[in-house]
Amino acid sequence: MAANPSQTRGPSLALIGLSRHYSEVVAVDNVSQHIAPGEFVALVGASGSGKSTLLKMVNRLIEPTSGRIKIGGDDVTDREPHELRRSIGYIFQNIGLFPHMDIAHNIAIGSRIGNRPTLPPGEIADLLESVDLPADMATRMPGQLSGGQQQRVGVARALSTRPGLMLMDEPFGALDPITRENLADNYRKLHDRLGLTTIMVTHDMAEALLIADRIWVMSHGRIMADASPAQLLGGGCGEDAESLVAVPRGQAERLLARRDAL
Amino acid sequence: MRAWFDDMAPAFQRVPDLLAQHLQLSFAALALALLIALPLAVWAVRNRHVARFALGFASLVQTIPALALLALFYPLLLALTAIFGDWITPLGFLPSLLALTLYALLPILRNAVTGLNGIDPAIVEAADGVGMTRAQKLRLIEAPLAAPTIMAGIRTAAVWTIGAATLSTTVGQPSLGDLIFAGLQTQNWSLVLAGCLTSAGLAIIVDILLGTIENAIANRRKKRGWIAAALLAGGLIFALVPAAQADNNTITIGAKRFGEQYILAQLIGQRLERAGYSVRYREGLGSAVAFQAAAGDGIDIYVDYAGTIWTNEMDRTDRLPRPAMIAAITKWARETHGMKVAGPLGFENTYAFAVRADDAQKLGLDTLDDLARVSPDFAFGTDIEFLERPEWTMVKQAYPMRFRKARPYEVTFMYKALSSGQVDVISAFSSDGRIAANNFTVLADPKGAVPSYDALLLIAPGYADDRKLLDTIQPLLGSIPVKKMREANYMVDRPEDKKSPASAARWLNTQIEKLTKESQ
Numbered sequence: 001m002a003a004n005p006s007q008t009r010g011p012s013l014a015l016i017g018l019s020r021h022y023s024e025v026v027a028v029d030n031v032s033q034h035i036a037p038g039e040f041v042a043l044v045g046a047s048g049s050g051k052s053t054l055l056k057m058v059n060r061l062i063e064p065t066s067g068r069i070k071i072g073g074d075d076v077t078d079r080e081p082h083e084l085r086r087s088i089g090y091i092f093q094n095i096g097l098f099p100h101m102d103i104a105h106n107i108a109i110g111s112r113i114g115n116r117p118t119l120p121p122g123e124i125a126d127l128l129e130s131v132d133l134p135a136d137m138a139t140r141m142p143g144q145l146s147g148g149q150q151q152r153v154g155v156a157r158a159l160s161t162r163p164g165l166m167l168m169d170e171p172f173g174a175l176d177p178i179t180r181e182n183l184a185d186n187y188r189k190l191h192d193r194l195g196l197t198t199i200m201v202t203h204d205m206a207e208a209l210l211i212a213d214r215i216w217v218m219s220h221g222r223i224m225a226d227a228s229p230a231q232l233l234g235g236g237c238g239e240d241a242e243s244l245v246a247v248p249r250g251q252a253e254r255l256l257a258r259r260d261a262l
Numbered sequence: 263m264r265a266w267f268d269d270m271a272p273a274f275q276r277v278p279d280l281l282a283q284h285l286q287l288s289f290a291a292l293a294l295a296l297l298i299a300l301p302l303a304v305w306a307v308r309n310r311h312v313a314r315f316a317l318g319f320a321s322l323v324q325t326i327p328a329l330a331l332l333a334l335f336y337p338l339l340l341a342l343t344a345i346f347g348d349w350i351t352p353l354g355f356l357p358s359l360l361a362l363t364l365y366a367l368l369p370i371l372r373n374a375v376t377g378l379n380g381i382d383p384a385i386v387e388a389a390d391g392v393g394m395t396r397a398q399k400l401r402l403i404e405a406p407l408a409a410p411t412i413m414a415g416i417r418t419a420a421v422w423t424i425g426a427a428t429l430s431t432t433v434g435q436p437s438l439g440d441l442i443f444a445g446l447q448t449q450n451w452s453l454v455l456a457g458c459l460t461s462a463g464l465a466i467i468v469d470i471l472l473g474t475i476e477n478a479i480a481n482r483r484k485k486r487g488w489i490a491a492a493l494l495a496g497g498l499i500f501a502l503v504p505a506a507q508a509d510n511n512t513i514t515i516g517a518k519r520f521g522e523q524y525i526l527a528q529l530i531g532q533r534l535e536r537a538g539y540s541v542r543y544r545e546g547l548g549s550a551v552a553f554q555a556a557a558g559d560g561i562d563i564y565v566d567y568a569g570t571i572w573t574n575e576m577d578r579t580d581r582l583p584r585p586a587m588i589a590a591i592t593k594w595a596r597e598t599h600g601m602k603v604a605g606p607l608g609f610e611n612t613y614a615f616a617v618r619a620d621d622a623q624k625l626g627l628d629t630l631d632d633l634a635r636v637s638p639d640f641a642f643g644t645d646i647e648f649l650e651r652p653e654w655t656m657v658k659q660a661y662p663m664r665f666r667k668a669r670p671y672e673v674t675f676m677y678k679a680l681s682s683g684q685v686d687v688i689s690a691f692s693s694d695g696r697i698a699a700n701n702f703t704v705l706a707d708p709k710g711a712v713p714s715y716d717a718l719l720l721i722a723p724g725y726a727d728d729r730k731l732l733d734t735i736q737p738l739l740g741s742i743p744v745k746k747m748r749e750a751n752y753m754v755d756r757p758e759d760k761k762s763p764a765s766a767a768r769w770l771n772t773q774i775e776k777l778t779k780e781s782q
């Protein structure tokens with residue numbers, strides 16, 4: 001299911017013996033995983049399973065207690081954290097648009113802080129278009145936008161510096177179901193078209209099953225299952241995976257039963 | 263209305279110069295406070311130990327009354343002059359600047375910390391996520407988002423500083439407080455009003471301009487913000503212009519904080535002006551401040567009292583006959599400070615224990631011994647400093663007094679307290695016209711516990727050998743009888759038909775000239 005490597009701008013990612021402790025609590029416990037260029041990985045698990053911590057260690061918002069991370073073969077500690085982050089797209093649930101800057105300035109922030117030429121208006125319009133927003137949105141302030149529109153801008157901002165790797169921390173979790181579905185679909189298309197490598201943290205197994213190439217099931221800081229959506233739906237991936245898959249499967253079965261009962 | 267205007271016009275005459283000085287001081291203190299508080303706030307937000315210490319310290323400073331804070335810098339800076347020498351002046355601008363700066367720290371610091379901490383964590387996470395450095399985050403995100411809160415703090419600080427700057431008068435820094443203190447002492451309410459209105463008006467205008475900037479930042483209306491900033495800058499330039507023109511050949515005349523001192527300063531000033539000098543006044547100085555100011559050439563000439571120097575500056579409690587005491591002071595001032603005691607003015611202003619005439623009659627009070635006898639039933643009113651002064655210790659040693667209660671007053675209110683019966687005895691001043699005017703009885707001091715308080719003309723080291731100046735003031739020496747001084751004092755201190763210190767000084771001068779002619 002991965003995109004054709006020739007079109008891929010996304011790097012590979014390697015997590016090597018990665019751990020993060022908070023005094024007594026072990027948030028991430030000796031995780032070693034590999035992601036191929038262009039893969040879309042969903043990281044699912046209950047709250048407190050360590051999935052956000054794991055994700056944030058990749059762009060060094062959280063430093064690991066031990067272990068290493070390599071992006072495209074290069075250790076993340078080779079570069080200053082801010083330089084590393086400029087090469088990675090980061091999208092999270094609370095969006096964090098800068099309220100004192102209009103949408104164009106929000107989107108162009110990456111090139112502004114990176115001493116690159118300012119984005120021409122045409123490029124901002126293209127980025128807005130890629131997330132299904134009209135070009136005249138550029139002059140609005142974030143407060144004037146709906147939650148869904150704001151997160152679309154969040155995606156455009158993350159893409160503005162042409163990153164290969166995208167980190168998404170429950171990106172659509174706070175949105176209504178229709179907006180959410182819409183945005184998820186739209187993002188998956190962008191992922192394929194741009195050949196990105198994506199890790200998306202979500203607590204919604206249905207979303208993961210529908211959007212991702214691979215799903216990591218996380219519990220108590222460990223990866224309990226690493227499988228494709230088909231494998232997970234087929235079962236035999238362990239207890240944690242089963243209980244997570246059981247929810248959307250049960251819902252789907254009940255919905256079908258109701259329809260048949262009519 | 264016309265009369266009121268005639269009253270107010272002269273009061274406002276000194277406003278422009280004092281306003282400029284007031285502005286300079288307030289702006290400098292505010293600017294320094296900003297320079298300290300803003301970086302400190304940034305540090306405090308990143309380190310909670312720093313936050314606790316910095317905010318704790320700034321809060322502690324606020325609990326010290328501004329007047330005390332100003333006064334505390336005097337001994338501190340005096341000690342530092344021993345190390346750093348001449349470029350530290352313990353009086354005037356420097357202590358005022360430091361005290362006001364400390365005072366302005368809290369509102370700026372607290373608001374800046376609140377503003378920076380109040381930023382939505384999601385915005386900070388986004389700033390980190392897009393790869394901002396610490397400096398970029400501060401410049402692009404934190405500073406602009408916290409700016410409205412920080413500006414609110416700066417506004418509070420500005421209003422406080424402009425208000426508290428009036429107190430810098432007491433450490434010898436000219437400010438609008440000069441008018442207020444002079445007015446309070448001589449009960450010249452026009453002066454008090456002129457000082458208060460101007461300082462309040464200044465505070466309001468600065469607050470409005472800063473408020474406009476605050477609004478402009480919050481609503482991103484750049485033009486308005488720049489106009490307000492330009493007006494503020496213009497005000498500062500206006501304040502700095504007179505300073506650039508300050509004349510080094512001007513004689514500065516000092517005066518402590520009571521009517522007699524204001525009159526004598528004017529008397530000296532008028533004489534110097536007639537001789538072609540340009541003069542300026544530095545009035546409302548604290549007692550110790552005045553002497554130190556003269557010793558450090560902060561003021562050039564002023565009148566002090568033999569007993570004050572004897573006890574406060576020379577730390578002596580022994581008693582000498584008047585001429586010997588004056589000779590000893592003259593020698594000491596010359597040797598230790600390079601100052602010149604030009605000589606006595608001819609009258610004494612000593613502490614005089616005064617009681618109401620009917621009490622004196624009824625209880626048979628003639629001397630301090632009699633007072634000691636009735637003291638358990640008496641309430642004692644004093645000026646602000648008497649209870650802490652060595653003279654009070656000396657009196658208590660000679661006459662065992664224990665009063666029912668003792669309470670300090672501003673001098674004007676001390677006389678009122680006695681006449682209205684709030685207290686039964688006061689530590690009055692022997693040259694004060696209000697003793698006779700209120701028909702108070704002054705008690706004798708048969709044991710000579712209170713030292714002599716001859717008024718002495720003191721000249722700062724810088725002019726100690728200036729022949730022309732000494733010749734100009736020579737005619738004042740030994741020429742003022744206590745009776746004339748009392749009359750002049752009463753002109754200024756009386757509740758009705760008040761005269762300004764300047765016109766009382768003119769009257770006194772004609773009296774002096776008359777007496778001189780008669781004696782020739």
